[in-house]
Amino acid sequence: MKKTFILFIAGILCLSSCKKESLSVPESKSACSVQTSNPSGRSYSADSVISYPCTGSFCGLMPMNSNNFWIYEDSLFTDGVFKQVQYDTLRFTGTYRSLNDGLVWWESNISVGLPEKMYASDSALFSMEDRMFMEGIKDVKKEYGLFAGDSLRYLTAFEDAAAIGRSLKMTGTLSTPAGDFSHYLFIEKNARNFRKDQVCFMPGVGVIKYRQEKAVMGSPVVKLQKVSTLVKYYIE
DSSP, rough: OOHHHHHHHHHHHHHHHHHHHHSSSOOSOOOOOOOOOTTTTTTGGGGEEEHHHHHOOESSSSSTTOOOEEEEEEEETTTEEEEEEEEEOOOEEEEETTTTTTEEEESSOOOOOSOSEEEEOEEEEEEEETTTTTEEEEEEEHHHHHHSSSSEEEEEOOOTOOOOOEEOOOEEEEEETTTTEEEEEEEEETTTEEEEEEEEEEEETTEEEEEEEEOTTOOOOEEEEEEEEEEEOOOO
């Protein structure tokens, strides 16, 4: 009887442990390579950036691995009017290598305010984009990064629209279904009468909240279009 009772208790503890583990974020399973390059201002010819099947883990401001994923709850609006909620999963489904410097570039499947194709160092995120009016050339610029002081203002852009950027170090806590995050970065890109993006970014984790406002064609008034909140994430 005593032995049966002990087995019963052990079974309950095992089930409790499994339930708790299924609700938590899995721990990193592999070592990662630290990224320290600064490719800002570089240009590549299109044929020098090749598809590259990358299976490693890369440490940086944004942790990169083809197995990583971030799940977001998206509240969708049409010109400021709420329409629906849906769930999206951010993954970096494309990987490329720039041959002249050996950097690995990661391409995302959805947008949460990050560059579509980017390299992440230990202190900044860099975008790679086609040069306007010059086919076959890809230019690199620094998008976001760590900085000294409490805030930073800089010139930036949305495609062909000039914008003003600002970054703030937040000391408070932002609560999401994925957890509570403190000491995160608040990043805003604002093109007046065209578009405004706001990104709450946690170094070493990624985007924890994203808000997008845009003006419709022919109107100078920006209105809310999307709010994405991190629900769960997995990082190797």
